[in-house]
Amino acid sequence: MPTKLSRRDFVRLCAGSAAAISLSGFLVPFIKEAAAAGGPPVIWIQGGSCTGCSISILNTVHPDIEKVITEVIGLHYHPNLSAGAGSLVIDEMYRVAAENSKKFYLVVEGAVPVADDGAYCIIGERNGHHLTFVQAVKELGSQAAGILNFGTCSAYGGFPATPPNPTECKPVKEIVKNVPIVNVPGCPPHPDWMVGTIAHVVLYNELPELDAFGRPTMFFDKIIHDNCQRRQYFDNAIFAKNFGEPGCMLELGCKGPFAHCDSTTRLWNGGTNWCVKAGGVCIGCTEPQFPAWPIYERLPEMPVAPGITATVDQIGGVLAAAAVVGIGGHLAGNIYTGRIGSKKNQDMKEGDE
Amino acid sequence: MKVVLMDDRHSVWIRIFHWINMVAIMLLIFTGFYIHAPQSFPLFGNMDGARMVHFAMAYVLCFGVVLRVYYAIAAKDAHNIVFNPKKDIPNLPSMMKYYLFMSNSHPDYGKYNPGQKAMYTGWLFMALIQIVTGFILYKPQVAFWANLGDYLGGDIAIRLVHLIVTWLFVLTVLAHVYLDVSEGVPVLKSMFTGKIPRDFHGDQSADKSA
Numbered sequence: 267m268p269t270k271l272s273r274r275d276f277v278r279l280c281a282g283s284a285a286a287i288s289l290s291g292f293l294v295p296f297i298k299e300a301a302a303a304g305g306p307p308v309i310w311i312q313g314g315s316c317t318g319c320s321i322s323i324l325n326t327v328h329p330d331i332e333k334v335i336t337e338v339i340g341l342h343y344h345p346n347l348s349a350g351a352g353s354l355v356i357d358e359m360y361r362v363a364a365e366n367s368k369k370f371y372l373v374v375e376g377a378v379p380v381a382d383d384g385a386y387c388i389i390g391e392r393n394g395h396h397l398t399f400v401q402a403v404k405e406l407g408s409q410a411a412g413i414l415n416f417g418t419c420s421a422y423g424g425f426p427a428t429p430p431n432p433t434e435c436k437p438v439k440e441i442v443k444n445v446p447i448v449n450v451p452g453c454p455p456h457p458d459w460m461v462g463t464i465a466h467v468v469l470y471n472e473l474p475e476l477d478a479f480g481r482p483t484m485f486f487d488k489i490i491h492d493n494c495q496r497r498q499y500f501d502n503a504i505f506a507k508n509f510g511e512p513g514c515m516l517e518l519g520c521k522g523p524f525a526h527c528d529s530t531t532r533l534w535n536g537g538t539n540w541c542v543k544a545g546g547v548c549i550g551c552t553e554p555q556f557p558a559w560p561i562y563e564r565l566p567e568m569p570v571a572p573g574i575t576a577t578v579d580q581i582g583g584v585l586a587a588a589a590v591v592g593i594g595g596h597l598a599g600n601i602y603t604g605r606i607g608s609k610k611n612q613d614m615k616e617g618d619e
Numbered sequence: 620m621k622v623v624l625m626d627d628r629h630s631v632w633i634r635i636f637h638w639i640n641m642v643a644i645m646l647l648i649f650t651g652f653y654i655h656a657p658q659s660f661p662l663f664g665n666m667d668g669a670r671m672v673h674f675a676m677a678y679v680l681c682f683g684v685v686l687r688v689y690y691a692i693a694a695k696d697a698h699n700i701v702f703n704p705k706k707d708i709p710n711l712p713s714m715m716k717y718y719l720f721m722s723n724s725h726p727d728y729g730k731y732n733p734g735q736k737a738m739y740t741g742w743l744f745m746a747l748i749q750i751v752t753g754f755i756l757y758k759p760q761v762a763f764w765a766n767l768g769d770y771l772g773g774d775i776a777i778r779l780v781h782l783i784v785t786w787l788f789v790l791t792v793l794a795h796v797y798l799d800v801s802e803g804v805p806v807l808k809s810m811f812t813g814k815i816p817r818d819f820h821g822d823q824s825a826d827k828s829a
Contacts, residue, residue, distance in 0.1 A: 555773030
């Protein structure tokens with residue numbers, strides 16, 4: 267029995283611990299049991315999105331994606347992962363939904379375009395007619411036990427719903443009412459957030475605890491800025507002026523001070539890195555108004571004339587300079603007319619003021 | 620030596636609230652600009668201290684505003700400083716003429732002229748805007764503030780409003796300090812002593828006292 271750990275053993279131990287700490291990986295055996303005992307089926311539909319959320323979930327490490335779809339969840343439909351295609355799988359999707367009414371969970375990825383009866387997003391064919399995304403969300407969503415919005419688009423509108431928004435994209439909560447909704451925002455969301463949320467609903471058959479914006483508190487109760495590796499730079503007033511410099515990236519437009527998620531501690535790509543550690547700014551992708559702000563600037567600029575914008579500080583500085591000039595002019599007038607200065611006392615008697 | 624008759628102008632409470640709010644607002648403006656853009660406004664050594672002062676002064680301003688409003692109601696001081704459109708708008712032209720040197724005198728407006736009333740009433744609303752937007756930015760983990768912030772357009776919009784109103788404070792404080800000091804040193808002094816020479820405002824007040 268060796269008393270010393272070899273390097274190899276040590277690395278293996280560390281990897282094992284990481285797997286144990288990662289919530290979703292730790293839960294696999296329990297979820298497997300729950301799924302075997304008839305856990306709720308899951309249907310994943312995709313609309314006004316870039317498929318980034320699906321790509322992100324493929325990147326899940328503990329457990330890996332193969333385990334997720336074969337053992338963790340009964341995934342009955344996914345536009346990219348389903349082997350079949352066409353009306354075959356669409357019909358199957360509706361059959362599963364009807365058979366498991368109020369028992370299955372609907373995962374929605376992407377915003378819902380509603381302009382022209384949803385004609386701008388057709389996800390398949392049903393009974394010889396186009397099946398629009400808005401129709402699918404309405405019909406399946408109203409039968410679901412709960413809707414899991416994966417990604418900022420389905421949760422809050424995200425990129426597709428940003429003006430000018432010609433297809434009138436809307437978040438799912440404006441399409442389906444009276445069905446419990448869990449928002450897992452992010453652009454894309456971390457695979458652990460998605461797998462962890464699915465694992466939670468499959469294992470406990472109830473929704474996780476949510477914050478004010480419908481996000482599971484287990485992943486979204488922390489502010490990026492509070493746990494950022496560069497936080498000490500902020501407290502010590504060391505600020506980066508350019509990318510690649512050490513220092514807090516506040517003035518480069520980092521939105522960490524109001525963005526909620528646990529990327530700082532969870533890290534991406536299997537615990538390798540995350541946005542700020544990679545030298546980028548936080549863009550606040552988990553917030554309801556994302557992406558309604560400039561990514562590399564502290565604050566949006568204000569319009570001052572058609573086609574011309576300026577920062578609030580520039581406008582304020584110009585106005586303050588104008589005020590100082592105005593004060594100087596008025597002061598000169600005051601002295602000239604004798605309201606202040608040596609002439610004042612004589613003039614007072616003549617009924618001034 | 621000539622005896623100068625003095626009239627009471629500012630009660631001790633008005634003076635206390637004035638200077639409390641003045642200190643709070645000045646510190647909030649300076650720390651606020653530092654927090655907003657520490658490189659463009661390098662006024663403090665570190666963010667920790669600036670933020671602590673900012674949050675402490677935010678609470679001081681909250682109490683200052685609440686107490687000042689309470690005083691205005693309880694001591695029936697409100698009619699002196701609240702802008703009353705019906706009464707004050709007709710007085711604006713004569714005041715503007717006086718400020719633009721188009722006339723040498725202006726009628727007696729009471730304690731403050733309509734411009735001052737408009738500015739002081741505006742400050743109440745500006746302070747309330749700053750308090751509400753400030754708490755939204757300060758307490759994002761409290762559901763009430765988070766929901767209110769979302770309803771009002773999100774944190775970036777809130778931040779923008781907070782900054783714009785800060786600039787309004789800067790501009791109005793500049794005007795306030797200049798106009799009061801240029802009116803005469805006794806006006807500035809009265810905010811410390813509470814008293815102002817009886818004949819300072821000319822004939823009108825003398826007529827009233829006669």
